[in-house]
Amino acid sequence: xxxxxxxNYGHLFEKELINEIAQVGTFKEVPxxxxxxxxxxxxxxVPLLISGAIKVMREDKEGDELLLxxxxxxxxxxxxxxCCMGHTKSEIKAxxxxxxILIMIPVQKMEEWTTKYKSWRDFVFQSYHNRLxxxxxxxxxxxxxxxxxxxVNYLKEKVRINNSNTIQNTHQEIAYDLHSSRVVISRLxxxxxxxxxxxxxxxxxxxxxxx
Amino acid sequence: xxxxxxxNYGHLFEKELINEIAQVGTFKEVPxxxxxxxxxxxxxxVPLLISGAIKVMREDKEGDELLLxxxxxxxxxxxxxxCCMGHTKSEIKAxxxxxxILIMIPVQKMEEWTTKYKSWRDFVFQSYHNRLxxxxxxxxxxxxxxxxxxxVNYLKEKVRINNSNTIQNTHQEIAYDLHSSRVVISRLxxxxxxxxxxxxxxxxxxxxxxx
DNA sequence: GTTATGGTGTAACAAAGGTTACACTATTGA
DNA sequence: TCAATAGTGTAACCTTTGTTACACCATAAC
Numbered sequence: 001x002x003x004x005x006x007x008n009y010g011h012l013f014e015k016e017l018i019n020e021i022a023q024v025g026t027f028k029e030v031p032x033x034x035x036x037x038x039x040x041x042x043x044x045x046v047p048l049l050i051s052g053a054i055k056v057m058r059e060d061k062e063g064d065e066l067l068l069x070x071x072x073x074x075x076x077x078x079x080x081x082x083c084c085m086g087h088t089k090s091e092i093k094a095x096x097x098x099x100x101i102l103i104m105i106p107v108q109k110m111e112e113w114t115t116k117y118k119s120w121r122d123f124v125f126q127s128y129h130n131r132l133x134x135x136x137x138x139x140x141x142x143x144x145x146x147x148x149x150x151x152v153n154y155l156k157e158k159v160r161i162n163n164s165n166t167i168q169n170t171h172q173e174i175a176y177d178l179h180s181s182r183v184v185i186s187r188l189x190x191x192x193x194x195x196x197x198x199x200x201x202x203x204x205x206x207x208x209x210x211x
Numbered sequence: 212x213x214x215x216x217x218x219n220y221g222h223l224f225e226k227e228l229i230n231e232i233a234q235v236g237t238f239k240e241v242p243x244x245x246x247x248x249x250x251x252x253x254x255x256x257v258p259l260l261i262s263g264a265i266k267v268m269r270e271d272k273e274g275d276e277l278l279l280x281x282x283x284x285x286x287x288x289x290x291x292x293x294c295c296m297g298h299t300k301s302e303i304k305a306x307x308x309x310x311x312i313l314i315m316i317p318v319q320k321m322e323e324w325t326t327k328y329k330s331w332r333d334f335v336f337q338s339y340h341n342r343l344x345x346x347x348x349x350x351x352x353x354x355x356x357x358x359x360x361x362x363v364n365y366l367k368e369k370v371r372i373n374n375s376n377t378i379q380n381t382h383q384e385i386a387y388d389l390h391s392s393r394v395v396i397s398r399l400x401x402x403x404x405x406x407x408x409x410x411x412x413x414x415x416x417x418x419x420x421x422x
Numbered sequence: 423g424t425t426a427t428g429g430t431g432t433a434a435c436a437a438a439g440g441t442t443a444c445a446c447t448a449t450t451g452a
Numbered sequence: 453t454c455a456a457t458a459g460t461g462t463a464a465c466c467t468t469t470g471t472t473a474c475a476c477c478a479t480a481a482c
Contacts, residue, residue: 058347060355082340091347114332121325121332128339129293135343136269136302139350143390144271147439170459179354181440186460202448202459358469381429392470397430413429413478 001027001103004050008074017117021048025103030096037094043083045104049073052100053161057093057177066142067154067177069134070097070161078127084110097161150178151188152210155198159207167205212238212314215261219285228328232259236314241307248305254294256315260284263311264372268304268388277353278365278388280345281308281372289338295321308372359399361389366409367421378416 001022009018025048030036032052037043039059047054054071056079071077071094079092084107113120141150154177158167175185189205192198199206212233220229236259241247243263248254250270258265265282267290282288282305290303295318324331352361365388369378386396400416403409410417 058350058354060351062355064355066350066354078339078343082343091344115329118326125335125339128289128336128343132289132293132339132343132346133302135346135350139269139277139346139353140271142350143269143277143353144273144275172459182460183441183462184439187439187462190461200460383429393430394432394471395469398432398469401431411430 001025004101005048005103008050009048012074012123013119014117017113017120020109020113021103021105024109025105028102028104030100030102032096032098032100034096035093036096037080037090037092039090039093041090043080043090043107045106046080046084046110047077047102047104049075050101050103052102053097054100055095055097057095058091059093064179065093065176066138066179068092068138069131070157072161075130076123076127078124078131081110081124081127147178147180147184148188148191151185152192152197154178155205155207156210159210165207167207168203169205170203212236215312216259216314219261220259223285223334224330225328228324228331231320231324232314232316235320236316239313239315241311241313243307243309243311245307246304247307248291248301248303250301250304252301254291254301254318256317257291257295257321258288258313258315260286261312261314263313264308265311266306266308268306269302270304275390276304276387277349277390279303279349280342281368283372286341287334287338289335289342292321292335292338358389358391358395359402362396362399363403363408363421365389366416366418370418370421376418378418379414380416381414 002018005013005018005021005025009021013021028047030052036047036054049071051073053073054077056068056071056077058066058068077094079090083090110124114124141153145153151174154174155167158169159165162168171185171189172182174189175182178185189198189200192210193200196208197210198208213229216224216229216232216236220232224232239258241263247258247265260282262284264284265288267279267282267288269277269279288305290301294301321335325335352364356364362385365385366378369380370376373379382396382400383393385400386393389396400409400411404411407419408421409419
């Protein structure tokens with residue numbers, strides 16, 4: 001585990017902290033599509049991502065969803081910290097976007113290291129900082145942009161996260177992520193295809209040029 | 212200054228920290244309506260609210276606005292911390308909702324105390340926690356609710372913050388806060404009046420019963 | 423007073439997005 | 453092979469929200 005920690009967190013944490021993490025952390029492998037956390041779950045630990053990506057979503061009472069952002073390697077879930085600190089239930093849903101490897105840290109250790117290691121403290125603050133900014137950008141997107149622009153942003157982000165020009169999703173899945181309806185998404189995608197920006201296929205979309 | 216700090220932060224901070232704050236903090240009085248921070252401003256210090264309330268807003272490139280939340284006494288602006296840490300410019304706008312009194316802390320002290328005082332650390336984490344949750348709730352509101360419900364929530368929050376059943380705003384001002392248009396807001400307010408929930412007057416609205 | 427300004431009410435219309443319905447087709451699986 | 457299922461395309465329609473235009477009235481400024 002030491003090696004993976006060094007590779008992904010070596011530039012952030014001092015050696016002693018890496019060693020401590022290796023002692024108390026537990027390795028976890030999660031297959032793509034697996035729901036790692038649902039609304040209302042209690043939190044057992046804080047995850048440190050080693051590889052893969054996790055999709056973080058908001059959900060309302062009717063079960064309507066909205067994609068918030070993706071967690072990538074070298075990142076953690078400040079929402080989880082959020083819950084640990086507040087001793088409240090999860091307010092978000094997390095699903096593995098790809099096959100993902102991560103290390104789970106028990107909650108108590110998190111608090112202990114906050115006192116002990118400046119690098120851990122900075123990491124936690126930085127995580128909060130990043131999440132707050134990401135949620136603000138989603139808010140901008142939902143509040144100020146129209147669906148066609150939101151869709152383009154969504155496709156770009158998917159390309160970036162999965163590092164592939166082919167998006168393996170149905171129109172329905174995209175509609176859920178953007179909290180829209182399948183018909184609307186199909187309509188807008190067709191428009192993008194007619195503009196030559198993408199190519200539509202059953203179960204996948206090829207991105208040509210989204211600028 | 213010591214007394215104000217004790218009254219508002221005595222239950223959060225230990226005596227030594229209160230004393231340190233009193234030494235380096237500067238008192239500030241801000242009249243209602245004053246713009247305390249604009250998008251792109253550099254941050255000079257972190258505010259601790261003593262009395263009053265501050266309205267925190269998001270703004271896009273076209274200058275369209277959206278109300279995020281209010282800061283009240285005993286709270287600080289984690290967005291400001293956000294900027295200090297990232298050494299980036301402000302991404303939000305802050306306007307005094309009421310006549311407000313606050314104490315400004317220089318940025319360097321903030322970092323110093325994070326190492327030195329657990330209570331300060333907890334306060335900073337708690338602030339992040341609260342802001343993240345508030346932004347999430349705004350996001351819920353914008354993403355999942357229709358304008359009529361958002362308007363009702365807005366009115367309720369105004370009543371709570373200003374501790375008064377009379378809201379001293381024009382329809383245009385409300386429209387800005389909700390990122391809508393004056394005509395739409397007038398329309399929905401009229402509907403609420405017809406339902407007996409509010410009374411409309413020039414320049415103010417009397418809240419009767421919003422559930 | 424009179425005029426200018428700003429706040430509100432309302433109608434008519436436009437645009438975006440959501441809904442329903444249905445056809446067509448590729449894939450799965452019995 | 454053939455039925456069932458899931459993904460997509462498209463039309464028609466509805467609702468919500470935004471826009472434009474204008475009337476009316478209170479208040480402030482002159």
